[in-house]
Amino acid sequence: MLKLFNAYRQLPFYFKIIIALSLMLFVMSLTQPAFYIDRKEDPNAYSDSLVLFLLGWMSLLGGAIVPFILWLANPLYIVSILLILRKKIGALCTTWSSTILALIFWQLKSIMTSESGGYSHITGRGPGFYLWLASFVVLALGVSLYQCLINRNKEV
Numbered sequence: 128m129l130k131l132f133n134a135y136r137q138l139p140f141y142f143k144i145i146i147a148l149s150l151m152l153f154v155m156s157l158t159q160p161a162f163y164i165d166r167k168e169d170p171n172a173y174s175d176s177l178v179l180f181l182l183g184w185m186s187l188l189g190g191a192i193v194p195f196i197l198w199l200a201n202p203l204y205i206v207s208i209l210l211i212l213r214k215k216i217g218a219l220c221t222t223w224s225s226t227i228l229a230l231i232f233w234q235l236k237s238i239m240t241s242e243s244g245g246y247s248h249i250t251g252r253g254p255g256f257y258l259w260l261a262s263f264v265v266l267a268l269g270v271s272l273y274q275c276l277i278n279r280n281k282e283v
Contacts, residue, residue, distance in 0.1 A: 134212040145269030146208060152262035153204070159255030164240055164247035174240075176255035191239040200228035204263060211270065219274055222267040229263045232256075 135143065161176040183198035203225035210218035233252070240247040 131209075131212055134214075138212070139273075142211065142269070142273060145265060145273075146211065149262045149266040149269070150208070152258050152265060156255045156258035156262060159258060160253035161255040161259070162238075162249050162253055163251040164238070165250050166247065174238075174253075176253075176259065186239065189239060193235075194238055197228050197232045197235075200225040200232070200263065203228065204266070207266060207270075219270050222263070222270045226260075226263040226267040229260050233260070 135146070138146070157177045157180055159176055161174045161179050164174065179198070180201055183201070184195065186198065187195040203221050207218055207221040207225060210221060233256075235249060237246045237248050239245070
C-alpha cells in the first residue's frame with residue numbers, strides 16, 4: 128500500500144487530480160441507487176450500487192452472463208488505476224475497456240433480479256449509475272489527454 132501511495136505522489140499534478148476525482152466519483156456512486164426496476168409489490172424498487180459492486184460477480188453463478196461481463200468494468204477500472212500508478216502501457220486500453228463496458232450497461236432493458244432466473248424491466252437509471260459512469264469517463268479522458276500530451280512532446 129505504501130508503494131502505491133508513493134507512486135501516486137510521484138505522478139504529475141494533473142494525473143493526481145484525475146485519479147482523485149475519478150475515485151471520488153466512484154466511491155460516491157456506491158452510496159446511491161444504481162437503477163430502478165419494475166416490481167408490482169414495490170414500485171420504487173432499486174438496486175443498491177454497493178451490493179452490485181460487491182456481489183455482482185455472483186451473477187455468473189445464476190447464469191446471467193451479460194451482467195457479469197458488464198460487472199467486469201469494476202475490476203478493470205481498479206486495474207487501470209494500478210497500471211497508471213505503475214506507469215504501464217496497458218492503462219489506456221483498460222480504462223477505455225471499462226468505460227465501454229459501462230456504456231454497454233446503459234443499453235440493457237432488463238436484468239436478472241432473482242435467484243430463480245426471473246428478469247425485471249429496468250425503468251430508469253439512478254444517480255449511482257451516472258456517478259459510476261462519470262468516474263470511468265473522467266479516468267479514460269484523463270489518461271487519453273495525458274497520452275496525447277506525451278506524444279506531442281515527443282514529436283517536438
